[in-house]
Amino acid sequence: MMHVLEHILSDAPSVVQRDVSLASFNTFSFDYQAQFLALVDDLETLKRVVHWAHSHQLPITVLGGGSNLLIRDHVSGLVIVNQLRGKRLVSEDAETLRLSVAGGENWHDLVSYCVQQGWSGIENLALIPGTVGAAPVQNIGAYGVEVKDVIARVQVLEIDSGQIYWLRAEECGFSYRDSHFKGKWKGRYIITETELCLFKQPRLVLNYGGLKSQIHGESSLRTVFDAVCAVRRSKLPDPNDIANAGSFFKNPVVSVEEHAVLKQRFPDLVSFSFADGYKLAAGWMIDQAGWKGRQHKGVGVYEKQALVLVNHSEHQAASLLELESLIKESVFERYCVQLEREPVELPSVVTAKSHSKESVC
Numbered sequence: 001m002m003h004v005l006e007h008i009l010s011d012a013p014s015v016v017q018r019d020v021s022l023a024s025f026n027t028f029s030f031d032y033q034a035q036f037l038a039l040v041d042d043l044e045t046l047k048r049v050v051h052w053a054h055s056h057q058l059p060i061t062v063l064g065g066g067s068n069l070l071i072r073d074h075v076s077g078l079v080i081v082n083q084l085r086g087k088r089l090v091s092e093d094a095e096t097l098r099l100s101v102a103g104g105e106n107w108h109d110l111v112s113y114c115v116q117q118g119w120s121g122i123e124n125l126a127l128i129p130g131t132v133g134a135a136p137v138q139n140i141g142a143y144g145v146e147v148k149d150v151i152a153r154v155q156v157l158e159i160d161s162g163q164i165y166w167l168r169a170e171e172c173g174f175s176y177r178d179s180h181f182k183g184k185w186k187g188r189y190i191i192t193e194t195e196l197c198l199f200k201q202p203r204l205v206l207n208y209g210g211l212k213s214q215i216h217g218e219s220s221l222r223t224v225f226d227a228v229c230a231v232r233r234s235k236l237p238d239p240n241d242i243a244n245a246g247s248f249f250k251n252p253v254v255s256v257e258e259h260a261v262l263k264q265r266f267p268d269l270v271s272f273s274f275a276d277g278y279k280l281a282a283g284w285m286i287d288q289a290g291w292k293g294r295q296h297k298g299v300g301v302y303e304k305q306a307l308v309l310v311n312h313s314e315h316q317a318a319s320l321l322e323l324e325s326l327i328k329e330s331v332f333e334r335y336c337v338q339l340e341r342e343p344v345e346l347p348s349v350v351t352a353k354s355h356s357k358e359s360v361c
């Protein structure tokens, strides 16, 4: 085995390292190893490491900031950490502009830069951790805005062919915390650049999550940005202080009929109208089921926001997976609603969708 790995490594680009801990590459800080890992900050090197991994039939996993991951075992093959940098103004007219941003740029730094320039469209997405390249993967969203609202197109490197090309936003299957990159295209592409269409005049979105009441003074790009940052800092744990991956569960979407039944049984139910139905506040349900602030074998539910699971001391994911099951079961027993996990699991598992439980309600 040793021999084989040494042979594989013999023609590897110099950025490739072997047996590297992933603890500092995921915000849960779980300490599993990558068989091979490469930090990549230019396109040519990216092409070379992809070609190398391909020629040895090594599976490829790409990471940004590791803030939406649940690593539960060692990862075989090559892990590429996207550190591609740069942004360029592609075009502009009187009202809009197109900005193309490399996948390894920090998302919050980009939001901050745009606000400074007076460019509107992503100010509500301030302080979301991670990279620009990962933003389209789960169509990041907050305070009534989703990144799909401003994405014009996405540049990708196709892993199998090594080709680089652009995908139009309409092709990417964006929906609530989802896209084809997380679904049918999983493992097919590395996002190298994202082109955003931004506005030169503020187009403020203030009607969500009590944002308006948090704004000090007149509403402007700057005051909205500041309000979003202040609210998030007061509610969400900074992964640098407490290991976490943000919301651990998606807000379940139910039909109008299901919502009516639930609302009758639970008049206080917190929900928002969404598409053809309603989005239920998963954090509220978890809180009502008695989980907020509870600890479980080194992990727990964050005391200020029950949607966030935190890791206090664990090196591996077992306790967190147990806690996840316990929460899902108790929410299902109480509300007959199946919670779905938001972070992406690594190593990727190709499994049938989890069996929906028989309704007992």
Ligand SMILES: Cc1cc2nc3c(=O)[nH]c(=O)nc-3n(C[C@H](O)[C@H](O)[C@H](O)COP(=O)(O)OP(=O)(O)OC[C@H]3O[C@@H](n4cnc5c(N)ncnc54)[C@H](O)[C@@H]3O)c2cc1C
Pocket (backbone or CB within 6 Å): 027, 061, 062, 063, 064, 065, 066, 067, 068, 069, 082, 103, 128, 129, 130, 131, 132, 133, 134, 135, 137, 138, 139, 140, 141, 142, 181, 189, 190, 191, 192, 236, 237, 238, 239, 244, 245, 246, 247, 344
């Ligand atoms: C405190 C906290 C708050 C958060 N708040 C929000 C929020 O309000 N809204 C929200 O939507 N999310 C939120 N998140 C989740 C997370 O920040 C986002 O999903 C973010 O986009 C993840 O970026 P990342 O670079 O860390 O991705 P990673 O965690 O590294 O990767 C996530 C997934 O994307 C894939 N991926 C990463 N980069 C690329 C690439 N270049 N090409 C192809 N695939 C890639 C990975 O393989 C993986 O499947 C929060 C997380 C934390 C810790």
